[in-house]
Amino acid sequence: MSVDWGYFDKFEWADEKYLPCRGEGETKATQIVTAINKLVYKWYNDGDVFDNTHYLVGWWNNLSSYANWLEHHTDKASDILHKISKCYDDGDYEDLLKELADTLLDENYLEEQDKIGKEGTIYQCWGSFEYVEIDDENDKW
Numbered sequence: 001m002s003v004d005w006g007y008f009d010k011f012e013w014a015d016e017k018y019l020p021c022r023g024e025g026e027t028k029a030t031q032i033v034t035a036i037n038k039l040v041y042k043w044y045n046d047g048d049v050f051d052n053t054h055y056l057v058g059w060w061n062n063l064s065s066y067a068n069w070l071e072h073h074t075d076k077a078s079d080i081l082h083k084i085s086k087c088y089d090d091g092d093y094e095d096l097l098k099e100l101a102d103t104l105l106d107e108n109y110l111e112e113q114d115k116i117g118k119e120g121t122i123y124q125c126w127g128s129f130e131y132v133e134i135d136d137e138n139d140k141w
Contacts, residue, residue, distance in 0.1 A: 003094035005044040014105045018114065024122050029114035032074060032104050035066040035122045040097055049093060051084045051129040056093055068127035073119045076103050081129065 018025070018033040025031060042048040042063055049056045050067035067084075070077040080100050087093045104110075 062131035064129040067129040069122040069125035
């Protein structure tokens with residue numbers, strides 16, 4: 001199934017409340033909202049995926065750190081994020097992003113996470129997800 005970018009408009013309340021003007025903010029809630037916004041924005045604008053080692057190649061931006069941070073620092077993201085290994089087309093990836101947003105951008109959950117100071121950084125987190133640069137010269141991994 002395909003999910004239109006407009007679907008994510010329903011989370012504008014979370015952006016208004018938790019999305020910092022720059023950076024990742026100072027609480028887990030701001031980090032969660034920032035990471036999810038990055039993943040959604042980069043997909044719908046640039047075609048970037050957070051892990052290009054399975055079926056979806058994506059483009060040139062390494063987003064793996066956002067997914068790795070969500071996996072390590074939230075209790076709800078891991079199973080959803082690991083569905084990347086079964087994303088065979090754009091619609092599958094859009095469904096994954098929808099499920100991730102529906103799960104983590106829950107008002108009660110974010111309120112709870114806003115009471116916790118930021119953990120690590122969403123910009124440098126290593127883990128299960130990776131981005132492999134493609135060799136332009138030969139179009140090989």
